[in-house]
Amino acid sequence: MTYDEMLNIPPYSLGKAEKDRLLTARLKELTLLHRARCPEYANILSCIGFDPDAVQSVTDVPMLPVRMFKETALRSVPQEEIVKTMTSSGTTGQAVSRIFLDRVTAANQQKTMVKIVSSFTGSGRMPMIILDCPGVVRDRAMFSARGAGILGFSIFGAKKIYALDDDMKLNTEALREFLAQHSGQRILLFGFTFMIWQHFYKELLRLKEEGICFDLSNGILIHGGGWKKLISEAVSHDAFREKLHDVCGIRAVHDYYGMVEQTGCIYMECECGHLHASIFSDVITRRTADLSPCAVGETGIIQVVSAIPESYPGHSLLTEDEGVILGEDDCPCGRKGKYFKINGRLKNAEIRGCSDTYAAKFQ
Amino acid sequence: MPQNFSDLQYVIGDAERLSAMASLRPLRPFDEAVLSFFSDLSAMLRTDRTYPDIATFGFWCRKAALMQEKDKYDDLAERFGKGTVLHSTPSNVPVNFAFSFAAGLLAGNANIVRLPAKDFPQVTVICDAIRTLLANQHSALAPYVCFVKFPPDKEITDMLSARCAVRVIWGGDATVAEIRRSPLPPRAGEITFADRHSAAVIDADAYLCAENKDLIVQNFYNDTYYTDQNACTSPRFVFWQGAHTAEAKADFWERVHRTVRENYKLRPVQAVGKLQALCKAAAQKPMSLTKSEDLYVMRVTPEQLDSDLPDFKFNSGFFFEKEISDLCEILPVCGTRCQTLSYYGVKKEDLAAFLEKGRPFGIDRIVPIGKTMDFALIWDGYDLIRQMSRRVTIL
Numbered sequence: 001m002t003y004d005e006m007l008n009i010p011p012y013s014l015g016k017a018e019k020d021r022l023l024t025a026r027l028k029e030l031t032l033l034h035r036a037r038c039p040e041y042a043n044i045l046s047c048i049g050f051d052p053d054a055v056q057s058v059t060d061v062p063m064l065p066v067r068m069f070k071e072t073a074l075r076s077v078p079q080e081e082i083v084k085t086m087t088s089s090g091t092t093g094q095a096v097s098r099i100f101l102d103r104v105t106a107a108n109q110q111k112t113m114v115k116i117v118s119s120f121t122g123s124g125r126m127p128m129i130i131l132d133c134p135g136v137v138r139d140r141a142m143f144s145a146r147g148a149g150i151l152g153f154s155i156f157g158a159k160k161i162y163a164l165d166d167d168m169k170l171n172t173e174a175l176r177e178f179l180a181q182h183s184g185q186r187i188l189l190f191g192f193t194f195m196i197w198q199h200f201y202k203e204l205l206r207l208k209e210e211g212i213c214f215d216l217s218n219g220i221l222i223h224g225g226g227w228k229k230l231i232s233e234a235v236s237h238d239a240f241r242e243k244l245h246d247v248c249g250i251r252a253v254h255d256y257y258g259m260v261e262q263t264g265c266i267y268m269e270c271e272c273g274h275l276h277a278s279i280f281s282d283v284i285t286r287r288t289a290d291l292s293p294c295a296v297g298e299t300g301i302i303q304v305v306s307a308i309p310e311s312y313p314g315h316s317l318l319t320e321d322e323g324v325i326l327g328e329d330d331c332p333c334g335r336k337g338k339y340f341k342i343n344g345r346l347k348n349a350e351i352r353g354c355s356d357t358y359a360a361k362f363q
Numbered sequence: 364m365p366q367n368f369s370d371l372q373y374v375i376g377d378a379e380r381l382s383a384m385a386s387l388r389p390l391r392p393f394d395e396a397v398l399s400f401f402s403d404l405s406a407m408l409r410t411d412r413t414y415p416d417i418a419t420f421g422f423w424c425r426k427a428a429l430m431q432e433k434d435k436y437d438d439l440a441e442r443f444g445k446g447t448v449l450h451s452t453p454s455n456v457p458v459n460f461a462f463s464f465a466a467g468l469l470a471g472n473a474n475i476v477r478l479p480a481k482d483f484p485q486v487t488v489i490c491d492a493i494r495t496l497l498a499n500q501h502s503a504l505a506p507y508v509c510f511v512k513f514p515p516d517k518e519i520t521d522m523l524s525a526r527c528a529v530r531v532i533w534g535g536d537a538t539v540a541e542i543r544r545s546p547l548p549p550r551a552g553e554i555t556f557a558d559r560h561s562a563a564v565i566d567a568d569a570y571l572c573a574e575n576k577d578l579i580v581q582n583f584y585n586d587t588y589y590t591d592q593n594a595c596t597s598p599r600f601v602f603w604q605g606a607h608t609a610e611a612k613a614d615f616w617e618r619v620h621r622t623v624r625e626n627y628k629l630r631p632v633q634a635v636g637k638l639q640a641l642c643k644a645a646a647q648k649p650m651s652l653t654k655s656e657d658l659y660v661m662r663v664t665p666e667q668l669d670s671d672l673p674d675f676k677f678n679s680g681f682f683f684e685k686e687i688s689d690l691c692e693i694l695p696v697c698g699t700r701c702q703t704l705s706y707y708g709v710k711k712e713d714l715a716a717f718l719e720k721g722r723p724f725g726i727d728r729i730v731p732i733g734k735t736m737d738f739a740l741i742w743d744g745y746d747l748i749r750q751m752s753r754r755v756t757i758l
Contacts, residue, residue, distance in 0.1 A: 040646035047645035047663070048652050065639040072646050288631045290657035291638070301631050320635055346631045 001025070003108055006307060011116050011278035012335035016328055019279055019337060020058055026307045027061045027315055028052060034313035037076035041313040058282055059293050063303050063316040066261050069097035077102045077311045086148055088260045097261055102311040109264030109308055112280050113152060120254060120268055121156060121220055127182040128157025129175070129219075131191025131200045135166040146192055148260060149224065153190045163191075163200060170203040175214060186218055192225035193255065196244075197235060204247040217249035224256040224266070228344060237273060257342055261314050265306040267340075272332050274339035281306040283340050285325050286318065296325050299343065320346050368519050374478055375494050376509035381475065385526060387506055389444030390471035392752050393433040397468050400501045402426035407492045414485050416458040423738060424465055432469075432740055432748075442752045444471025445552070446528035451542055452476060453533045456594070457483035462738040463531055464508075469740070470751035473507040475523055480512060520545040527551055529751050535595075554745050556595070559702035560673045562693065563598035563732055567611030569708020579707055580618040582733025586705060588627045589736075593678035595743075596703045596735035600673075601662075602693055603686045604709070612684075616653075616660060623659040623680060633679040637661050640677030648672070653684070670695040690717035701725030702743060705732045 001022065014022065032052060034041045041064075050062055068074065075082065081102045088097035101109070130150055137147045154160060161178050165171050179187075191200065204214060221244070230240065241253045257275050258266035265281035277283050284293050285300030294300035302321040309315045323342040331339045373381075390397060401424040408421030422428070433439070448467040452460035460476055467474040478486055490510060497505040513519045524530060524545040532539050535558045547553060563583070573579060587597050603612060637658055644650060648669065653662040661681045665672060668685060673696055676683070687693060690713065697704075704726050706714065714729050727744035730737065740747050 043647070043649065044642050044645045047641070047650050049654065063638075064642055065635055067635075067639050068642050068646070071639075071643050074646075288629055288634045289659065291634065301635060318635060318638060320632070322631065346635065348632060 003307060006280065007108075007111055007115060009279055011119050011280065012276060012337055014279050015336055019282075022279065023058050023282060023305065023307060024055065024061070027058060027305055028055045030307070030309065030313075030315040031055070031061060033310065034076045034315070038074055038313050040072055040074055041076070058305055059284055061305060061316045063305075063318045064313065066097070066259065066317045066319050069099060069261055069312075069314065070095040073098060073100075074314075075100040075312050082311065086260050086263065099261055099263070099314065100312050105309055105311040108310075110152070110155065112264040112278075112308055113266060114155065116266060116268060116278050116280070117153070117156060117222070120222075121188060122186075125156055125158040126186050126188040126220075127178070128154065128160045128188040128190065129178065130154070130157075130160060130162045131164065131189060131196050131223075132162060133164045133166045133168055134162045146225070148263065149192070150190065152263065153188075153222065156188055156190075164195075168195075168199045170200065170207075172207070172212070179214065179216075184218070186220065187216065189216070189219050189221040189250070191221075191223055193223045193227060193240070194225065194229040196221075196223055197230055197233070197240065201244055201247060205243075208247050214248050217251065219248075219250045220252040220254070221250055222254050222256060222268075224258060226344075227342075231344065259304070259317075259319065261317055262304055262306040262309070264308050265304070270331060270333035270335060270339070272339075274326055274331055274333070275341060276331065276333075276335050277338045277340070279337065280308065283323070283325065283338055285323060285340075291318075294325065296327060299324050301346065302342065322346050368513070368516075368522065370513050370516055371519050372512045374490055374510040374512060375497070376505075376511075380506060381509050381511075381526075383506060384447045384473040384475070384509070387447075387473050389446055389473075390468075390507070392436070392439055392442045392444065392471045392748055393429070393469055394471060396501070396503060397471075398426055398429055398433075400496060400504055401429060401465065401469075403496055403500065404492055407496070408489065411488070414457075414488065417485050417488055420458050420461050420489070420738075423462070429469065436748065438754060441754045441756055442471070442749075443755060444473075445751055445753050446472060447526055448472040448474050448529045448531060448751055449523050449527040450474060450476045450531045451533060451538065452479060454479040454481055456590075457485035458489070459533060460486070461489050463533065464510075466740055466747040467529075467531070467751055468504075468507060470748045472529070472751055473509075475509045475511060475527065477523075478510055478512050480514070515541065517545060524551075529554065531751075532556065552750065554747070554750055556743055557700075559595035559700055559743070560599050560676050560696075561596050561703040561705065561735065562600035562602065562696065562701065563705045563707075564602040564604065564687075564690065564693070564709055565611070565615070565706070565732070566708030567603050567605035567608040569605070570611045570615060571607055573708070576614065576618060579732060580615065580622055582731075583615075583619060584622045584626070585733060586735040588623055588680060591633075591678050592680055594736065597678075598703075598705060598735070599676040599681070599683060600693070600696060601682050601684045603684070604688065604690070608686045616662065620655070620660050624657075627659065627680070629659060629679065634658050637677060637679055637681050640675065640681050644672075644675035647675075650683075668693060668695045670698060672696055673698075673700060690714070691721045694721045694723055697721070697723035697725045699724045702727050703735050704729045705735050706730075707732045 035045050055061055082100045083103050084101040084106055086099040137150055161174055163175055244250055255269040256266045267275040269275050282305050284303040286303055287294055287300055302319045302323045305316045321342055323340055325338055325340045328338045329336045405421045405424045408417050412418055450463045452463055460478055464474050464476045520542055524547050529552045531554045532542050533556045539555045539557055590597055650663050650665040662684045664684050
C-alpha cells in the first residue's frame with residue numbers, strides 16, 4: 001500500500017492485527033529505503049546485523065536513538081532535494097536535531113496531521129487563536145519546535161490572531177474583538193502547555209477577579225510541548241483542564257505528544273485524557289535491561305514509529321521519554337489503536353568517574 | 364584577602380591559616396612528622412570498614428607502605444617541599460582528594476585542598492579524622508592543612524592560584540581549561556589530569572588456563588562497572604591475544620555478564636546512552652556488535668583501530684574489542700590520551716618490548732587487571748613527589 005492509500009484510511013479505525021500488518025510492511029519498506037540511500041544508516045544496520053526477514057512485527061523494526069539527529073546529519077535524499085530543515089528546540093548551547101525534509105515527506109507530514117487533527121476538530125477550517133506571540137514565527141532565531149508547531153496547526157485556522165504580544169502580554173482588546181466577530185462559531189485555540197498556563201490562564205484568572213470575562217465555551221484547545229514546567233508548579237492534567245474551564249468556559253481541551261523528529265504523527269489526547277496512536281504511527285514501551293517491549297501497564301522507555309519519513313531515517317526512534325501503554329483498541333472514547341501516557345523525561349543518572357569538578361554546581 | 368570571599372567555606376583551617384601559609388617553612392619529603400601523621404590517620408580510618416574506598420586509602424597510607432615508597436627515592440637528602448600546593452579535586456570520586464592531599468604533604472608542602480562540592484559521607488569521615496589529629500597529637504602540622512569548598516568562581520580561584528607553588532587539577536579537560544584562566548605565579552608549576560581513556564589486554568591462553576577465572580572477572584568488574592566504566596583508568600578497549608581467543612572471549616564475557624547482571628544497576632538513560640554511542644560510532648566506522656540477550660555488556664568489534672576511535676568511547680559497559688596478534692597493533696589508540704593499560708597473562712617482558720618498539724605517546728602505567736584504580740605516587744606519568752618538591756644541590 002502506498003502512503004497516499006494509507007491516508008485514505010480513517011486514523012483510528014484499524015484494530016491491532018490489521019494495523020500491525022499495515023505498519024510493519026510500510027516500516028520495513030522504509031528501513032530498506034533508508035538503508036539503500038543513507039550510508040550512515042546502512043552502516044548502523046550492518047553493525048547490528050540487521051536481517052530484514054526477521055521483521056515480523058512493528059516491534060522488530062530497528063530503532064535509532066532520537067539523539068542521533070543531534071550528533072549526525074542523516075539524510076536519505078540528495079542535498080538539492082531538501083526543501084526544509086527542521087530543528088528541535090534546545091536551550092542555548094545544547095545540540096539541536098536537524099531533520100531534513102524533501103517535498104514528499106513535508107507534504108505527507110502535513111496531510112497526516114490534517115487527518116489526525118480533523119478527526120478531533122471536524123473538517124473545515126475554523127477561526128483560530130494562537131496562544132503565543134507573533135515573534136515566535138517571525139524571528140528565525142526563535143523559529144524551532146514552537147514556531148513549527150504553530151505553523152503546522154495554522155492550516156486549521158481560517159482567520160487567525162495571536163493572543164499574546166511580543167512581550168507575552170495578553171492582548172485583551174484584540175481577543176474581545178475577534179470573539180465578537182466570530183460569536184457562535186467553533187473556535188480553534190492552539191499553544192504550548194506552559195505558555196498557555198503562564199501567559200493565558202494566569203492572566204484570565206487575574207482579569208476574572210477584576211470582573212472581566214471571556215467566553216470560550218465554543219472553543220477547542222489543542223496544546224503540546226510537555227509538562228515539565230507545570231509539574232514543577234504542581235499542576236496536574238486534570239487541574240489544567242478544570243482551571244481553564246473555570247476561567248473561560250472551555251471544555252474541549254486536547255493535549256498532544258509529538259516531536260520534531262516525527263512531525264505529522266502527533267498523538268492526540270482523547271476525551272478520556274488518553275494519548276492515542278493513529279494508524280500512521282505507533283508507540284512501544286521498552287524495558288531498560290534488554291529493550292524488549294513492555295507489557296500493557298508497565299512503565300518503559302518510549303519508542304515511536306512513523307510511516308512518514310522518506311527523506312531521513314527517522315521512522316523508528318527510541319526517545320528519552322518514559323511512559324506507559326494503558327491499553328489497545330479498547331479506550332472508552334471508541335478510537336482503536338494504543339492509548340498511553342507519558343511520564344516525562346528519563347531521569348538523568350549520576351554517572352561515576354573522574355571528570356568534571358570545577359564546573360560542578362556547588363551544593 | 365581571603366576573608367572577603369563569602370562563598371569560600373573552610374572545612375579544615377581558616378582564612379588566617381591560609382594567609383600564614385605564605386611564610387610557612389617547607390617540610391622535607393617523607394618528613395618523620397608527616398609519616399607519623401599518616402600512620403595515625405591510617406589506624407583511625409581502618410577501624411571502620413563501612414566504605415571500601417576509605418579502607419583502601421587507609422591501607423595505602425600505612426607507615427610501612429609509605430616507608431616503602433620513600434625507599435624508592437635516592438635524592439631525598441637534596442629535596443625540599445616547594446611551598447603551597449593547591450589541589451582541585453574531582454567532584455564525583457569521593458576519596459581522590461585524600462590521595463592528592465597525601466601526595467602534597469608527603470612531598471613537603473602546605474596544602475589547600477578544594478573538596479568535592481557534593482556531600483559524600485566519605486569526605487566527612489576523612490575530614491573528621493584529619494581534623495581530630497591536627498587538633499591533638501599532630502597540631503604541629505595543622506598550619507600545613509587547609510580544606511575548602513567553593514562554587515566555580517574565578518576570583519576565588521585567582522586568589523588561591525596566586526598563593527601556590529604548584530597547582531594540581533583533577534577533573535578532565537573542561538576543568539583544566541576553566542582553572543587555567545586563573546594565572547599562576549611565574550615560578551609555579553602545574554599538574555593536570557586531563558580526560559583519558561584506558562585499555563586492557565588479555566592473553567586468551569593464559570586466561571583459559573587460569574583456575575581463578577571468577578576472580579579475574581571480578582577484578583575486571585571492579586576496574587570497569589564499579590565506576591560506571593567512566594574513570595580515566597577504566598578500560599574502554601579490550602584486546603585479546605593468543606591462540607584460543609574465541610573460546611576465551613566466550614568464557615570471559617559470559618562470566619562478566621553474570622557478574623554485571625547480579626551487581627550492576629543499569630538505568631534507562633544509560634541504556635539509551637549505550638545504544639546512542641553504538642549508533643554514533645557505527646554510523647562513521649565499520650564495526651560489528653556482538654549479539655547479546657541484553658544491554659548489560661555491549662561489545663563492539665571495529666574493523667580497524669583508528670586513532671580517533673577513542674573519541675567514540677562510552678561508559679556503563681560499552682567496550683571496543685579486538686583480537687590482535689602483536690601488541691603494536693593497538694598503537695593507534697595509545698595516543699597521549701591513553702592512560703592505563705591493564706593486562707592478564709601477558710608477560711612483563713612483552714609489555715616492556717612493546718613500549719620499547721612501539722614508543723606510544725600515551726600509556727602512563729601498565730598494571731594487572733584489578734589494579735587500575737590503585738593510587739600510586741607516580742600517576743598519569745607524573746612523579747608527584749618530585750613534581751611537588753625542589754632539588755637543592757651544594758657543590
